[in-house]
Amino acid sequence: MNRILAIRIFAPVAFLVLLIAGWQGAIEVFDIPPFLLPTPAAVWAALGRYANALWKESLYTLGTTLAGFGFAVAFGLGLGLLIGASRTLYSGIYPLMIGFNAIPKVAVVPILALWFGTGEIPAIVTAFLISFFPIVVNVATGLATIEPEMEDVLRALGGSKLDIMRKVGIPRALPYFFASLKVAITLAFVGSVIAESIASNHGIGHLMLQAQAQFVIPLVYACLVVLAVQGILMYAVMAVIERRMTGWAHRSGFATG
Amino acid sequence: MSFVALEDVRFAYGGTGAPAVDRLTMKIDRGAFAAVVGPSGCGKSTLMKLATGLQFPQGGAVLLGGEPVDRPVKIAGMAFQAPTLLAWRTTRENILLPLEIVQPHRRRMRRNRAEYRARADALLASVGLAGAGDKYPWELSGGMQMRAALCRALIHEPELLMLDEPFGALDAFTREELWCVIRDLHAQRRMTVVLVTHDLREAVFLADTIFVMSARPGRIVATHQNTLPRPRELDVTFTPGFSATVQDLRSHIVRARP
Structure with a gap:
């Protein structure tokens, strides 16, 4: 057990150190100028120097991201249950959703800005749009893969469609749902940051754009680091929720989480 | 008739x-x-349906x-080759599932929980699974899962028990043990049993x-x-x-x- 714990803690740290060393090494070997790729130390310094702005803007981004993600969870769960339960809705809506999902959300942001003006709404909506799809797909898949025998058992008892959903379908879809949250939360960050960098005066996306315009390259990278850390933290939160809710589905020795 | x-x-x-x-x-x-x-x-399975x-x-x-x-x-209970137990329920909860669907048990379930638990445990004991009620399906062997699936098919005391190749996935020894379980259940309860199988010795x-x-x-x-x-x-x-x-x-x- 201790050995496994050690691996879980030290392996990521070791790989992070390797990454930073590689980064520094590449700069020295290929003689990369700092305005293309600043050194890890410079980025670290920028993290310290602009800590206030980074803190404020990242909280703003976190807010819009979580708001969009929240809508995505509610909507995705509802739609997923609906199309997972009905073959008609499934065949009707699914192709539309795939088409919709294929649209680059960058292209949608200007339209959103046109409708809602600049500010947090386009960011929330973009985060929502980009992150609900995996939730819908996973929930629908969980429902659609009920064993037919299990359905027969309940139907032969006079169970209704709703009974089958409540007793088998929904519990069965939950691991799929919680797994999709981990994907969706990271996508939601992508959505909100894209929108902020196009149609907002706040948030990490906006800060990054400003830093780039003013040629403060270490700050651009510092923004990326902050985003990555936020992404990891939120992912971890989702993973904990997943384990709490559907521990029964995680028994294999393969990597989970 | x-x-x-x-x-x-x-x-x-x-x-x-x-x-x-x-x-x-x-x-x-x-x-x-x-x-x-x-x-x-x-068309044996069609016959069952x-x-x-x-x-x-x-x-x-x-x-x-x-x-x-x-x-x-x-009035039918069913069991299949795959035990199809629900992984998120304990064995006892799996067995009680039909009673959460079928009336009048569905109405009585919440208030008479203890009585139903006792009933499930008695049934488990009768197929040689005494004390396994709190285990999850994945903690049981294939043969034990099948026994639990039989319990689930029987808990609401069906007049008709339909078995679709129930022992097809089990090893020969376990299969013969379960033959005896089914034989004894039928002898006790006298329900009508339809067993679909391709094992002639079993039949x-x-x-x-x-x-x-x-x-x-x-x-x-x-x-x-x-x-x-x-x-x-x-x-x-x-x-x-x-x-x-x-x-x-x-x-x-x-x-x-x-």
């Missing part, structure tokens, strides 16, 4: 195309143990207890009446009244009479194959 009766039944999936069963006629008495054997793909009202015939009639079957019947050991089905479209090509006396012990499977019956059925099936 027969309890389960199929009269000249025809059924094709989707309503058109090659029928899965055609001119299928069989009668099973109340409390009898019937086995249905036949080459693979002969027709008898329990999960599918309806396009021709002929299906009667259960003298009534035409026009909706899923509520001869357990059943009173053995129906041999043809290849698709399935119909009954031979009916064998099993005269082996009850109670039967596993030793009987090594007697010449037993082997002769198995041989006889086997020849029917060889002829029934396409």
Whole structure:
């Protein structure tokens, strides 16, 4: 057990150190100028120097991201249950959703800005749009893969469609749902940051754009680091929720989480 | 009067195309143990769905207890080759699942939880799973899971127990143990049992009446009244009479194959 714990803690740290060393090494070997790729130390310094702005803007981004993600969870769960339960809705809506999902959300942001003006709404909506799809797909898949025998058992008892959903379908879809949250939360960050960098005066996306315009390259990278850390933290939160809710589905020795 | 009766039944999936069963006629008495054997793909599983009202015939009639079957019947319990236990429920909760669906238990469940728990535990004990109620399905072996699935099929005391190749995925020793479990359950409760199987020894050991089905479209090509006396012990499977019956059925099936 201790050995496994050690691996879980030290392996990521070791790989992070390797990454930073590689980064520094590449700069020295290929003689990369700092305005293309600043050194890890410079980025670290920028993290310290602009800590206030980074803190404020990242909280703003976190807010819009979580708001969009929240809508995505509610909507995705509802739609997923609906199309997972009905073959008609499934065949009707699914192709539309795939088409919709294929649209680059960058292209949608200007339209959103046109409708809602600049500010947090386009960011929330973009985060929502980009992150609900995996939730819908996973929930629908969980429902659609009920064993037919299990359905027969309940139907032969006079169970209704709703009974089958409540007793088998929904519990069965939950691991799929919680797994999709981990994907969706990271996508939601992508959505909100894209929108902020196009149609907002706040948030990490906006800060990054400003830093780039003013040629403060270490700050651009510092923004990326902050985003990555936020992404990891939120992912971890989702993973904990997943384990709490559907521990029964995680028994294999393969990597989970 | 027969309890389960199929009269000249025809059924094709989707309503058109090659029928899965055609001119299928069989009668099973109340409390009898019937086995249905036949080459693979002969519509044995279709027969199960027709008898329990999960599918309806396009021709002929299906009667259960003298009534035409026009909706899923509520007096049936089912078990399949896969135990299909729900992974998020303990064994006991899995067994109680039917009672959460079927009236009047559904209404009484919440208030009489303790009584129902006791009932599930008693049933578990009767199939040799005493004390396994709190375990999750994945903590049980294949044979134990099958026993639990049998309990689930029996908890609401069905008048008709439908078994679709229930022991197909088990090793030979476990299978024979479970034959005895089923034999004893039938002897205690006297429910009507329909066992679909391709194991002829299983059919001869357990059943009173053995129906041999043809290849698709399935119909009954031979009916064998099993005269082996009850109670039967596993030793009987090594007697010449037993082997002769198995041989006889086997020849029917060889002829029934396409």
